[in-house]
Amino acid sequence: MGRIGAFKQVARAEAPERDPGLRVGDLREFVGTLPLTELREQASRCMECGVPFCHNGCPLGNLIPDWNDLVYRDSWREALDQLHRTNNFPELTGRLCPAPCEAACVLEIEEGNAVAIKQVERAIVDRGWDEGWIVPRPPARLTGRSVAIVGSGPSGLACAQQLARAGERVVVYERDEAAGGLVRFGVPEFKIEKHLVERRVDQLRAEGVELRLGVEVTSLEELAEYDAVVLAVGARVPRDLPVPGRELDGVRFAMEYLYDRQRRTGAISAAGKHVVVVGGGDTGADCVGHAHREGAASVTQIELVGEPPASRPDDLTPWPAWPMKLRTSYALKEGGERDFSVSTTHLSGAGRVERIHWQRNSGRPPFEPVPGTEEEHPADLVLLAMGFTGPEPGLVEQAGGGVFVTGDARRGQSLIVWAIAEGRRTADEVRAYLDDAFVSVADAGRAKYTAAR
Amino acid sequence: MRGAQGLYDPAYEHDSCGVGFVARLDGAASHETVTRSLTVLANMEHRGAAGADADTGDGAGILTQLPDGLLRATAGFPLPPRGRYGVAVCFLPQLASRRRELEALLEGAVAGEGQSLLGWRDVPVRRREAGATAQLHAPVIRQLFVGAADGLDADAFERKLYVVRRVAERAAGRDLVVPSCSARTIVYKGMLSAPQLPRYFPDLGDERFATAVALVHSRFSTNTFPSWELAHPYRLIAHNGEINTLRGNVNWIRARESQLASELFGDDLAKVLPVIRPGGSDTAMLDNVLELLVLAGRSLPHALMMMVPEAYRGRPDVPEELLGFYRFHECLTEAWDGPAAIAFTDGTLVGATLDRNGLRPGRFIETTDGWVVLASEAGVLDVPASQVRRKGRLQPGRLFLVDLAQGRIVPDAEAKAGVAARRPYGEWFARRHVRLADLPRREPRPLAEPLRRLQLAFGYTQEDMKVMLAPLAANGEEAVGSMGNDTPLAVLSDRRPLLYSYFKQLFAQVTNPPIDPIREAIVMSKATLVGAERNLLDESPEHARQLVIDDPVLRDEELESLRQVSTGLFRAQTLDFTWPVAEGVEGLEHALERLHAEADEALAGGANVLVLSDRAVGRERVAMPSLLATSSVHHHLVRAGTRLQAGLVVESGEPRSVQSVATLIGYGASAVNPYLMLATVRDLVPRDDAERRAIAAVSKGLLKTISKMGISTLSSYCGAQVFEAVGLSAELVERHFTGTPSRIGGIGLAELAEGALARHARAYPERDELLPVVGLYAWRRGGEHHQWNPDTIALLQHAVRGGGRPTYQQFAATVNADSARRSTLRGLLRFRERDPIPLDEVEPAAEIVKRFSTGAMSLGSLSREAHETLAVAMNRIGGRSNTGEGGEDPERFGDERRSRIKQVASGRFGVNIDYLANADELQIKMAQGAKPGEGGQLPGHKVDPYIASIRFTTPGVGLISPPPHHDIYSIEDLKQLIYDLRCANPVARVSVKLVAEVGVGTIAAGVAKCGADHVLVSGHDGGTGASPISSILHAGIPWEIGLAETQQTLVLNGLRSRIFVQTDGQLKTGRDVVVAALLGADEMGFATAPLIATGCVMMRACHLNTCPVGVATQDPELRRRFRGKPEHVVEYFFHVADDVREIMASLGIARFDDLVGRVDLLEADEALSHWRTRGIDLTHLLRAPDVPAGTPLRRTEAQASPLQGALDHRLIAAGGGTFAVRNTDRTVGGLLSHHVTRHGLREERRYELHGSAGQSFGAWLAPGLELTLVGDANDYVGKGLSGGVLALRPAEDAAFRAEENVIAGNTVLYGATAGRAFFRGLAGERFAVRNSGASAVVEGVGDHGCEYMTGGRVVVIGPTGRNFAAGMSGGLVYVLDLDAAACNTQTVGLEPLDARDEETVRGLLVEHAARTGSTVASALLASWAPARFTKVLPHDYRAVLDQPLSAGGIGFVTRETEGAAA
16 A cells, blocks of 8 residues: 555645647647656556545546555556556556546545655656566457447447457448547647557557558448447537638538648648637647647637636535636647636638637526627637537448447447447447347356356 | 353353352361351352342252251151262252152152162242242252162162262253252252342241351352252362353363263263263353263362463473373363363362462462361451461462361362372373474475465455565564454455355453564463364373474474374374366365265374365365365264374465464364465565574464464463354355354355355366455455445535535445445344334434544544544534543543543553542443454553553553453453442443354343443454454454344343443444434444544554544644544434434334434344345344343443442441451442542541451552551452552451461452552462552562553562563563562563662661561561562663653653652
């Protein structure tokens, strides 16, 4: 259980970040991890609580106390086993998860003191790759059943890996040219370098997962040969901004911009422009980050809701809930402005957007405008990062009877941990469905005890 | 006697009492012996008890020589000469027709055995002298006179009389009782009180009734269905105490019956079997066996030395021959383990003995005119000091023996030497026994499958590795946890727990003390024997043919040695208890049958060691639970009568914890080879001695487990079945765990088989390499359910921090839904549909919350902030908070931070007259839910100046709470402590805290009869304290069962009206409260929930002092983080009360009083299916006691005060002076101390008392008070001495030397905090136990002197017994001519005196000489030789003396601190 009392002696240390002024000059990852010895010190702060709220706060149910303790004891390989037990892709979550676990950490009752869980997680898996501990784990034998998965985002891939390792034949259909979904195309390179994603995809392939890239599935009939189908198509319909001037050139959805930056086609560029990002979330921040790296003339991020308090509001979101408090994104640390309680009223320009017009609001629903607060700002590129309304229509309506929906497509846009958790759960459901539907394991004598397990 | 009903079962009744005898050394029979013995009895009346009907005693009786003169004069028919006739005293039914049948039966038996029938005498009785209940059940008492057949010698005639009795008893059944049937002795006894006995039986007042010896007894039974039969004495003995190992002893005796043979009995032996008459008490059963041993040719001392041997291991002072005797006889029988004081007589030999622990008092005097008097107390007969030749006491394991034929007292050593020299026992043993350690070494067998695969197959979990096994191997200790157990009972778990977890360890509370296996290691033994046993009634070298195993946990190579043993004397056979997976569930039944058959064959083939093995586990074979295999074979062989032909050894991959090994041994295994656990440990912990440490840790845990039950030897624990099964079907238990209580039904073989197959299936197909995570000790998602989980904790905290009623309701719904689904027994119940009433008719919440209290959590376990927050909250709502064991800051006495309940626990920390006088309720903690039967320890580094000041100890000095209260070894002792507390505070109510286990109801009844106002039945699952994990998980049972049993027993006894009943254990919501009320609770306790309201997050690190929320820590930095407020707790309790009101309204009940005991409003929730499929049956739980309508179901009347007539009233009134005192004057000075404390009187008062003082002389004596006792005193002198001065000396004209005779009993100065005490004479066992501040001088002490002492000064100018200074952590002791070998140096060092010490010793000796006239002290002072003294200095204390803690801290400084710092 860590080192008794270490949480009093050792302060929480944040993950090291490259200097904001320097990092905007390239696309490399800017967040690192502390040296392993220091991370062991950080892990020693974990007390392995009798009721580990972190483990509950984690959608995946990561066995955080267990691997923290193993890291403290310098048993990294065992820690990796425990990490992989609940999480297929810790190198993704270790970089991209906002870490609700840390918000729920018992030490976070004294705000700002949580164990550096996310950093430890990332260090475990990075070391696992570095040491060559992470190898394909193909199944001992195949069941003879087959599953098609549509979509290769984190939920689809997690589902694929779980099923493949259980001996199902898995085929993943992906309409993009590479696997990974939003992690591959939506999240900037400087948050996660894409070779990391490729490395995982290679592992999946080695475990028997077949990937059909650049193939768009439009009808389930195309997948009739499979015993089950999983739709992991995400929630890709973006929320729009229905204001006058929306139709002007230079008003784009955030994801279009991010995809374009990843593909480097240069179709949408922020270079030298006044960029306004509408929406205060992570996607918006990523737009801000890219805009800096492109050399925008100015970057402004505006947010509909009011400015949250600086520290955890105990009346609204008491520990261990996710605190509704002010957070400053990495991107804003690199520069740019932000503003709260802002309602966009219209966009103006001649064919191309030139200005954005807004008005202050009450800061909370129904966001009543405050008279006399109208403002206008220059805007050459307006990026709409206001979330997603749900999956694209077509396939998901056909779920049921061996067709499963998972991930954002099922629960709406969410965190990557949720996506992986969804994929894993769906894999279990698929297997249960297949067990019910088919005479399963060859060893019939033991079948019912297997089921009882 | 009533039969079993609901959860009440008469099998769990206990009794205890006062016992004594009077004998003429010259063997001259006289009537005076009778009158004197009756006086003895009358003067011990306070040790007995009465039931609901105050006139009916629990039982009294007398055993004497046959009063030939009286019988000859009154028989009405001629009698043969003395010795040629015997008398059978018969209790016959009132119903004349049945009586005549039984009489005919008896007459037939006499004729059948060839003896002559002389006639019947009606024993005259005065019916009206007995109490109403007693009269109702009174038998017709007749004496049957039997003439000896010609040619029979006296012994043979005595045997024939025994056969006659057994033949008649067997034929008659339960309604014939023959209290005695002998040509030598006779018994008069009944359901009477001591004074009623002679009034009821005019014979006893008849001058013609003459005897040279009279053994008397008055009984205190925990129940109120005392029967006439169960009064003592029995035929040979009267007994004060308890036989803890009874179930095992009875099983083994039954097993031995098939091979009993006796030349003396010949064919008659078959007629007397079974040896043990069913339905008897432990004493009756002991008597049954003793009687057979004696009649079959052993002397009475011999038989007692076999059955109740002293602790002989590791003792240099035991002579070789005697050592040989004990070793040899251990091969014949396991010990009947006490605590027991047994007085015995066969008419010629009379005596008494204590078991090895010596936990019962016994005092004797020999007079100059030829009388010997022994009794549980001194002073029961008025003998002037000038006529006393000798005063002594019974000592642990010692025999006090009077031989009337020889006319002298035979010293212990001589008596034992005589017995030991009968045969060359030592030589026999040495020649025939084999030590396992001496067998040739064999290669250990490698694992047949990969380690991980076997771990999976045996259901190992990740936590087993980390929480159980790693600490065993790394630290040599079982892991410690905190905050109780909130997981489901095994039977309610969805995770198919291993069979071990269905068994709950029993533990000692009230009627028998647990033992401290660490500090009192001298009485413990973990050696076991394996081999065939032989005829118990014979003795030969062959009897010693046993394999001695020093440690029951065998390494692989030891098991191989055993398996391949080839000495010619032993033959081991291995029996496989796996079965083919392909046979599925049904295979288990076949496998058991096969196993039984193979065991039979093996025995027939001459095997005498059966190794039950699951080494054959593999892809195709699955192991049955090892406990099932073991117990099933054990009971099969017992039934077959072949059990003694072989020992059982278990070789299994399954056991991996203290609990698993304990259950295996408890169900018949002599040794266990947990091969997979050992392999795992070797793999897990990379150190050479990992295996050795793990084995040592398990052994240590085993000793702790057996000592919880007061059992000291593992061989007596073997097969003793001291477990209660919770969740096993009656059929399963009846067949395979015969005799184990199992009261709510549960799973059977099929479910066990399914569990085994499911675990097996984890390992094959060979897929998942990681062990499963189960979340048993700490919550894990998807793992075992915990009632306290992130959701419930967060909801409760949010509810009292702004969330309000809606959030509370969400909390309650989550808890109740969960509970209902899977977690608790109460979750399986629902309220019956009733017509509701409007909510506003229900009594207000403000009234309901007054029934709530918070749990006993000490300041020390909790931070000062948390402790005071709870206290303030409870005072604001009119509820009660509890100090816990750790005292209270006097600053809090007067304000709202005061805890209304002041706890009195075994360590007595902080307990002095101020503390007691400032309570509204005094709670005696007999056990705590987290670790019933265990003591506690607060390491020195946690004892900061504030904590130390409140506990009256020294900062930095570790504190030990002993497992037992050293003033409660039995129920009458509890009665005495209650009396002591009443004296200390006559207005406080007195409560006794118990933990639920089978039989708790009868204990509660005993508590009610002791005069307590309140009894708390705690569930096993609550408990916040730190404790070994096996205790948290495996000791005690849910409160639902314990409470229901308590309610049923109290109501059946007519005692419920006298006593409040409270329950606690994971109560959380209004629903929990209402269920508790309906099952019989007036009040409810909460601990975890209010703590969570203050901010506890169930870190479960209370024992680490690192609580991050400042609740359970003394770290000032962490304490600052505490954010709890009294308002949080108040709000929580009001939410609960509002919740209660809503349920009351729905039940149509307006007053809470009307809920209590209304079990008819509950029913099993048929809508939930999972429990029924597991065979759970709640019928007994929901049974309404079968009593007349209108019988109170709740507390309706106050207990009668016992304090009228106390001597102290006169002492208070007089303000000083001289008074006579006798043993019935108890707790002299107690009320007086209360009086001066209450009224703040600071003046000095001096009293001189003459005579023998009763127990607890000078208890709690307040500063300014001085008591001088001229005479002697009983146990507990100066208990809790709080500043007063005591001096005890014999009368000037005493005919004995003071320094060689006993002046005070056992457990003197227990928990004394201040003051001085001087004893001119010897004191008994445990002098100055847990003394934390008093100074004393004594002229000699018994065993365990100064045990657990934490402060004060003691000077011993005479002998010390064994185990001196055990567990002593503070204070200083100076001993004259110390026998260093008798000192327990675990925690102390021995040094010469320095100048300051000399000053201390001289000063105390000067005062001693002045106050007592001690000639020893005068002589020492006259020729001062400090070199003769040794200073006993605790290591902890030395460290503090060397480097005093900074005097910082918050509190004040105690006397001790001043002394230490000076």
